[in-house]
Amino acid sequence: MAALDVEKRAVLAPPTRRTLPCLALFLGVLVTISIGAISRRCSEKTFLFTGYIGSQADHSHFRLKSQAVNSRSPTAKADETTSVTSSAAASTPTVLKTFEVAQPVLMPDGPAESDGSPRHGKDYSPEQCTVQLMRHDFAWSYDAPFVGTYTPPDCEFNRVVLNFSVVSQGRQFDRLAIMYFGDTEVWRTSTAEPTAPPGISWIYLKDMTEYMYFWKSPQKIIFDLGNLINDKYTGIFNATMTAIFHNADVLTEQAPPSDLIIPISARHGANNSVSRFMLPAENATNTINLPRNIRRAVFSVSANGQAGEEFWWSNVLQNDIYTFNATAGELPGLSPFREVQALIDGQLAGVEWPFPVIFTGGVVPSLHRPIVGIHAFDLREHEIDITPFLPLLCDGKKHTFTIRVAGLNSTGNSTSATPLTDSVNESWYVTGKLFLWLDDDPYSITTGDAPTIVSPRPTIVITRSLTTTPNGTNETLTYTTSVQRTLQITARNLKTQHYSSSSSSSPAASWSQSLRYTNNGHITAFGYAQVNNLLISGNDTAVLVPEMPFSTSTTTTTSPSSSSLRPNASGLSVYRAAYTYPLLCNSSYAVSPQGGNLSISAHLWQGKELTVEGPSVFVTGLEAFFSSRPGDDDGDGEEDGYIAAAGGGWWGRGALASRLETIKEGTAELRQSGDGRESIGWGEARQVFWFGVEASSSSHDHWRVGRREELYYREVEAVNGTVVEDLRRMKGREEEGGSEGWKRTVLADAAALVYA
Template structure:
């Protein structure tokens, strides 16, 4: 992974250690195909002081074998919620695997539902790794269905460890059936890149509360390669990301979700330039084009059915690796999916015939004179999959209706760019601006077992990106903002705001490379009503201190910011490098109370919010120096281990946009 003039190849490391969840001795362990790839000399010494990497996120509900429930984020002290009388719970190890030379060699196993009853599932993903390695992308599948997309931290010579807990209750219907497990994490071991990722995946099953019921059925839209024990991801734009499906006729609600993230040329899509400006600095190579704007699109039978403007993920080797130790980037361990309500399409989809579902990724084709249109393609590449979550009426009923009436004008773009020259005519600067706005809507009348109703879905999105290169492309700034609102007539709305500022300076002196960077970014999401994926609010439902408030919550609010400054040094002759920096992150998670349920034209009005979780954490030179965490008004002391010193990172893997990565690596050079 790497960024234009900030460009750095993200080093994604997924190594797993023994799960912190207790394993029920009566449960069935599902651990076939244990890898023999681990290189003995790079095994992690668990007695040594490992660097504890972590992602800041709200605590997740877990259950122990004695039936007690706890809130934890994997990096903090467990907060007991309450013992649950007559509760059932059990744990199963789903995977133990070392991802070494693992391109084309994913973990493959078999899952059998546990004997205990459950309505909740939490995954524990724990990883250890030691040596030098790029960050890697990991994807968990049940058969052809993508369950979770994650990435790795960058290892050190001494070793690192991290744990991430994920609520996957939305996949309850899949966990109730036998499944083939495929976990894909392509990695490479050679005399330079030495670190495998030793991974353990454990599932905790338990009963707690009565949350909104998850989907009855889930249909994948994927490459469908599980029969060959291969991951079922489309790679756009090389692959046509289309499936043709015949859905049941008794659907009352349908939501499509898209999993997608830019890789290689597209990893730092938000720093790309207008295609007309890609040759501005020929002395240092071509810049990547199609603009810094990206749109994920869903087409049903060739008709646009909804879009998503993606959150700009920065992986743990991105921009400068020292930014992300030990605090990784926002969502780096949990790449979240966007939801598109396709209920207005039910009059079409419930006719008993086959229908096509296609995912596309679009940028901008510009004319060079300030105008542009949606591009039908982008650079290489975007791994994408989709899923259709269905809620059903009683068997035998048939959903009918009229519609959808679609209003889907193209986005409105405002583009500009200018090049500054030195007296000798050499290009010295590039300044560009991209603004975009889009509003689309879909309306139908649907007849279900509960009668006739109007089903609608609308989206209003706004985007801007100011980019600037100076010093012949060696200094780069991007200031981006993405905001929007999704609204469904079926008691769901989401508002989002994704600010991003990134500054970097790239320098070379003989065989030494230096990069300095500052990144300030945020992710604010307010969700009202029933989302497909857990918002985090569900974990607080059984908490005694929240139970009086919980019935009043109609939604949740998550707000987080990261501000980091870091430097990277590399000597090309000795093939050594190190990186250090300071990062601060703040997060607030709250329950939301609204005045009404809203309507098709506007979401409900927020009356109040109740803070459930807050965390402020600061890391300097890979050591946590401040960490204040509050859960439901109670101060929690996160558990941190002694961190290795900065010098221990001399063997970590990272790559300039000017260089070539190892064959098959997740990210290619940012320069052609």
């Protein structure tokens, strides 16, 4: 999904000087998916180099059902289970409903699936308090975003959910979209690629409660979705966005909405323009004078690669960009590693190793119809807690906040001293925000020692090997990239209105990160086939200053007046996030000598694991199940509100963490005539998604640590644009025989569905 329209208008030609995923992207808009006439041929294909899998991730446990490997089904009881099976052949064309599989969101009548799917046999209908924020057709819309106004509704609310609905038909690329309140980015999404009439549709429900600071007052809305229309690219995106407001007491550890949100952006909202920075062309820096009574601060970062950096994870080392110049063409460089850095006054405050989002035109478009890639409809932001910087930031002076993206620059024959770069290729779209929680006393001043930063140079190991034919033509390239980084920032003697550290020997606030990255790349067939096997993992921890006096409640509500920080046994509050991002992409293409006919095939395997505990800024998904709403809203004959329904089980006596595990795998192929007038593609994909609650490591009861319960499960498979199986469960239940028996049988099988 290239960012610039000059890229989008590229004329298709024999593939030269393109990386494999980019090539498939440009061809994707010409694909016609034949649902009725094409058999499930892609499942029978034998792709090149499927045996070349690195040691860091075992991909053998998850296969498409057509590959004759079936997963076991959990024995857990569920109060909502649906199974849908349909034929791969459609008698008449129908609108293709595309969707992203994600955890449910809390709506006025209880949990709702994020794709707007019906629950209990009836469609969801927004209740009472809604505001339409946008109704707009994005046709020729580069540098012409939608601009509107928002006025708060005349109702009481403490939760807000966006309903974003789109229809489109014709031929078009996938497009990036960003929503702003004035200068502040609040949501980043992308579009599906439309099909011939009657086209496609999708809905995405997005919980936006963390932006209550904006929702309580009038705002300028800027929604940027750059698109173009001409005689070839005909798809217009007809978009509607509605905000749904309601009240619910949510019993999770999510932080309450912040008192103040300050953008780190280009700040062009006053001119009705977009406020994202484009790196490396621009300097993503703001200079800001902050309030002096801050008790907690979080720097969130939103960043993704576009144009030549969309498939950064498949780039080669800088030494090798011309390796296949005589055959496949120049390859993008600066390594397949990227680090997004947040800096305060030039000092490193934290990093994000970005999740490799694959948009709906990426690799082969038929991989993503109708099940789009992980986070394609909801690009998530990364939280970096900067509370240890408060003694510096609350001194009444101006300070700089910078976002930078780095790669690796390996040149020459030596790979032993590979440095991080100060910039990367074109282009990265980045913005940031400061979420600030303030003391009640506006005259209070937060003080303490300057932060101590321990940030050793990352450990970087790269290798490369090249084989050539007898006549000297480069034939294969194998390269590996391994990076490790640790970061520790502490502040001592921190004093706010309600708290002062009890001992100078113990930090009052700290932020630490530990990250690992490996990527095994293998390019063969003179540059026409490529495999990348990637694994990113990380652990982020913030030890935070709680408000005094300490709360004795086992949970906190997400109302603006509640405390965001509940202390653990040591008297401090802890936020933790642990994440793992595996990816295996195996793609190849060929051009016939006569006529220039083109074929592309690919096998894509991608997953995500995420555990979050403590006062996170953004919603985790637990909100949909842990609310104290009374009554039976959804008609299932049971009291709603998860705590009430569950009867106060093992989860009711300590800290809870959200746990997400998902895997999506697909195979696809595309063929196009040499004149570019005819193309055809087929593909299949399957995704397994597990979401639940876990007793966190901060629990006072050590025997409970690690215990899990399933809250939402979905297993869905599609062939040639048609969903052929869709199994879902909402609100998993404990089996008879007690919690120990439930833990032993249900969780073992639930894990097997994801990993076996």
